[in-house]
Amino acid sequence: MKKLALLSLALSWLSLSACAPDSVGRYQTGETKEEATALLNGRQYQKVIWLIENRHAADPEGEEAYLLAQAYLGKSGVEPLAFAADISRPEPDNEAARNLFPQCPKGELRSHRGVPMKCILKRVYLRAPKADDPDFARARYLLRRAYPVPANTPEWVNTLIGLVETLSVVSRAGDVYLFAKGQTPAQLMIGAQVRLPWLKNHGRRAREEARFAIDRARHAGPKISGLLSGSKADVWFEQADGTVTYAETVGLPKFLDFVRDHVLKPNDEIRYGEMIDRLRDLVAQEENSLLQTDDDE
């Protein structure tokens, strides 16, 4: 009996020593980069957000802002490798996919070689969160706050920030494109905004995000376009930079006139001509209303 009791005691001790502190090991405070990264590894994005935001009265800065931004990015569904992988997968079957460049290949892309850039951008648009999605927008804000100067930012961080800015621009451009084709974006259907302010807001923000994206791309080499398109060429940002600069110089209505008169091919004219006219009229109305507002003020 005594032997049995001793054996039980020994086994109990072994069991207790093995199991008891486990809950202590799992207790997380998110106070260190170590813990936050462990939670990111486990894709517990909401937990990182909760832990970091509860420790700060105001938005954090530096490394903490970067960790928080990563958590918001994960929560909005953007994991860079997974996102890049999604671009190759078959297009989703929805109204936006049917209206946006319907001639583009719809199936799985084994290689991005030879696929027109607009088709890659279409896939980016279909997978990206909406630019004003609260989690995605907060991630964008925190990333800018964590690393405000591209020249002083590590290359990969510039790549990540550039990716987020690029997704924002593509998302807005896709929305405006569909809007110009007569498809009403969700934001307008729920009546939260009227058409002109919505367009104005999208245009302004897209221009700002394009500038940020270009700035980041200058300090990230070809990695942003590489991640999204598999192409090492920096062609995206060279073209975007030139386009933004030109549009800002001549004004958007004149820019759209220029596109219609000199860039569109005869086939494109049939497809996109009417859409560009509608967009041009809307932008002109917006500029007039802005002038009117300025006069009133």
Place this chain on the structure above:
Amino acid sequence: MLRLLLLLLIAFFAVLPAPARATDFDLSLAYGQSRDFWRLVGDIQDRTGNAAEIDALARNRYGRPDVIYSYLDAAYAYPHSHFNWEPFGMLVIGTRAEALAGGEISNPISPEIQAYANATGIASIGYRSLNAPGRKTFWEARLLGGVGPEKRLYAQGAEFLDTIPVRNGALFLGGAFLQMMNHAQPGEDFYVTTDLFVRTVYFHSTTDAPLSKPDEDLSFFTVRWKLQNEWLKEVDTFLSSRTRLGIISVLGQNPTPFLNLPVTWDYQQHLKTYPGFRSTSGIGGIARFLNDRALPNVALYGGFFGGAFGGGADLQLGPVVLNASTYGLENFLSPSREKTRIWNATLGIAL
């Protein structure tokens, strides 16, 4: 450089005094593994540029470090006539061949992959205590030096989709260690064993830093320390009339009882002298079942070591000791310091 070092070591051993009497010969062979990370590295490199397949490979591997190692350690000791001091009465010459490989993918938002592999030959020389009957305290001090090839890999973010370069170089190490083991019997049936180990090593690698992490430092000092105690009460059980039950406590980096990690582990993990209390402490229970000849024939132990459950069993059959154990080892490659479950087997022979 490598040849010169080997020639110096051979010359050093050649001029040593010839062995006399009462020699010791220890041999140990160890193998430990979680998973083979380099297989994953190979799979990723085979799919260069294919984001979908690379993502599929990496998707469930974030924060799961892997490691694999093996080593063969031999030591030959004999009484010397250099000085007359029993605590260091034997000259000991050791050789060791070890291989270590591992890596980790971390953070799905800001992805990072790191992998390393090295094979190192280590020679050592020093003194240890004479194995006299009734001795309670044993000392050992050795100088050690080694060299071997290594390869490393690092990529971050978009670099996953490029061809990830494997960087090659040579790893040199030099250092010393001191070990002390004491068996005390404070009461009639109460035993305390103390095992103290301190090792300092300077590592120098010729491998270049990765392009996207140019400030990575691959030449540095490490200090490893470990204090292991067994607090045992002897009782009579039906398994053995001399059963010792008690507590085993460990302090030091990787506080795992009876587990000797490869020397180059300290280099690959950029070992910190004090990585925090949780990372340097462990406690558990131990049971030893002794036979009539007072040999610790069987030992079972388990507990919470370095923040994770660990345990193992020792079996002694004459001069042969077999050990099987498992521990959760902390990985310092990434900021999250995730643990990997390692399964270890050791065969030791003491002649």
